[in-house]
Amino acid sequence: MIPYLDLKAQYRSIKAEIDAAVLRVLDSTQYILGEEVAAFEREFAVHCHAKEAIGANSGTSALHLALLACGIGPGDEVITVPFTFVATVSAIVYTGATPVFVDIEPDYYTMDVSRIEAAITPRTKAIMPVHLYGQPADMDPLLEIARRRGLTVIEDAAQAHGAEYHGRRCGSIAEIAGFSFYPGKNLGAYGEGGAVTTTRADYAAMCRTLRNWGEEKRYEHRYKGFNYRMDGIQGAILGVKLRHLEQWTEQRRQVAEWYAAALDQDSVRIPKARPGCRHVYHVYAVRTDDRDKLRDVLGKQGIQTGIHYPIPVHLQAAHADLGYHAGDFPVAEQVAREVLSLPMFPEMTREQVREVAAAVSEARV
Numbered sequence: 293m294i295p296y297l298d299l300k301a302q303y304r305s306i307k308a309e310i311d312a313a314v315l316r317v318l319d320s321t322q323y324i325l326g327e328e329v330a331a332f333e334r335e336f337a338v339h340c341h342a343k344e345a346i347g348a349n350s351g352t353s354a355l356h357l358a359l360l361a362c363g364i365g366p367g368d369e370v371i372t373v374p375f376t377f378v379a380t381v382s383a384i385v386y387t388g389a390t391p392v393f394v395d396i397e398p399d400y401y402t403m404d405v406s407r408i409e410a411a412i413t414p415r416t417k418a419i420m421p422v423h424l425y426g427q428p429a430d431m432d433p434l435l436e437i438a439r440r441r442g443l444t445v446i447e448d449a450a451q452a453h454g455a456e457y458h459g460r461r462c463g464s465i466a467e468i469a470g471f472s473f474y475p476g477k478n479l480g481a482y483g484e485g486g487a488v489t490t491t492r493a494d495y496a497a498m499c500r501t502l503r504n505w506g507e508e509k510r511y512e513h514r515y516k517g518f519n520y521r522m523d524g525i526q527g528a529i530l531g532v533k534l535r536h537l538e539q540w541t542e543q544r545r546q547v548a549e550w551y552a553a554a555l556d557q558d559s560v561r562i563p564k565a566r567p568g569c570r571h572v573y574h575v576y577a578v579r580t581d582d583r584d585k586l587r588d589v590l591g592k593q594g595i596q597t598g599i600h601y602p603i604p605v606h607l608q609a610a611h612a613d614l615g616y617h618a619g620d621f622p623v624a625e626q627v628a629r630e631v632l633s634l635p636m637f638p639e640m641t642r643e644q645v646r647e648v649a650a651a652v653s654e655a656r657v
C-alpha cells in the first residue's frame with residue numbers, strides 16, 4: 293500500500309518536539325492567540341520574506357482578511373482562475389465582490405496572464421493568482437499589468453509554502469498573500485489554520501483588527517470583524533514544524549526528480565516547472581487522456597491518488613450564479629479531465645516512487 297500522503301510518518305519523526313509544544317500551551321492556558329502564535333507569526337514572516345504574518349483560523353479566513361484589508365467589497369470585481377480549490381473563489385464572494393475568471397496556462401496550470409487585460413472592466417479592483425500545486429504563477433507580467441491598471445494583487449499561496457519566483461518567495465511577491473495550514477498542506481497544523489503575509493504595515497494592522505472582531509481596544513469595535521483567530525496549540529505546532537519545512541521541501545523536490553526519471557513519459561505527461569522558479573510540489577499531478585482508468589488501475593494495486601480538481605469552479609453548482617458555462621475556459625476544463633495526483637510526501641522513498649512508476653507503465657493508458 294502506498295498512501296497519498298503520510299501524516300503519521302511525519303508526526304512520528306517530530307513527536308517529542310510536538311508533544312512538548314502542545315503541553316506547553318495547555319499549561320500556559322493561552323489557548324487562543326498568545327505568545328506561541330505571536331512567535332510563529334514572526335518566524336513565518338521571516339520565512340516568507342514578508343514584513344508581517346497574521347495567524348488565522350484557516351486559509352480561507354486568511355484570504356478573506358487579505359481581500360478586506362485591500363478594501364475589496366460589494367460592486368468590485370476580482371480576477372482569478374477557475375482551476376483552483378473552491379476556497380479561492382468563496383473568499384472573494386464573502387466580501388460581496390464578484391469573481392471574474394480567466395483561463396490557465398496549458399503548461400503550468402496557473403493564471404494565463406495574457407488573458408488578464410481582456411477581463412478588466414471599470415469595476416475591477418484586484419487580481420488573485422493561485423500558486424497552484426506549489427508552483428508560482430507568472431508574477432512579473434501580472435504585477436506589471438496590475439501596476440499599469442491600478443489594481444491590487446493578492447496571492448493565494450495556500451499551496452506554495454517556500455516556493456520562489458526568480459528568487460522572491462511566495463507570500464511577499466505581491467503586497468499581500470494568504471496561506472493555509474490545513475493538515476495536508478506543505479506546512480500543516482494539527483487542525484485548521486492559515487495566515488496572511490504582507491509587506492505593508494497598514495494591511496497587517498487591518499488584518500489583526502478584523503480577525504479579532506474589528507476590535508481596536510477591548511470591547512471597542514471599530515469595524516464589523518470576525519472570529520478568525522488562530523489557536524495557541526496550532527501556533528505552537530506550526531512553530532515546531534516550520535523549523536523542518538526547508539528539509540521537507542527539499543525532500544518533496546527530490547521525490548519529484550525521482551518521479552521524472554522513473555515515469556514512462558509516453559503514458560503520462562509529467563509536471564513542468566516554470567524556469568527560474570522553485571516548485572515545492574504540494575501536488576505532483578500527471579496528465580493522461582484516460583485518467584479515470586489510470587486511477588482505477590493504481591487503486592487496485594493499493595496506490596492512493598487524488599484529483600485536484602475534477603470540476604473547475606466555474607462549473608460548480610454553488611457558483612452557477614456567476615453565469616459561466618461549459619466551454620468558457622477550455623484549458624481549465626481539459627486539465628480538470630486529465631490530471632491525476634500521485635502520492636507525494638517528504639517521507640516517500642525511492643522504492644515507493646519506483647513502485648508507482650512501474651504501476652503507471654503497466655496501466656498503459
Ligand SMILES: *Cc1c(COP(=O)(O)O)cnc(C)c1O
Binds near residue numbers: 351353
Ligand atoms: C487549501 C486551500 C485554500 C483554503 O485553505 P483552508 O485552510 O482549507 O481554508 C485556499 N486556496 C487554495 C488554493 C487551497 O489549496
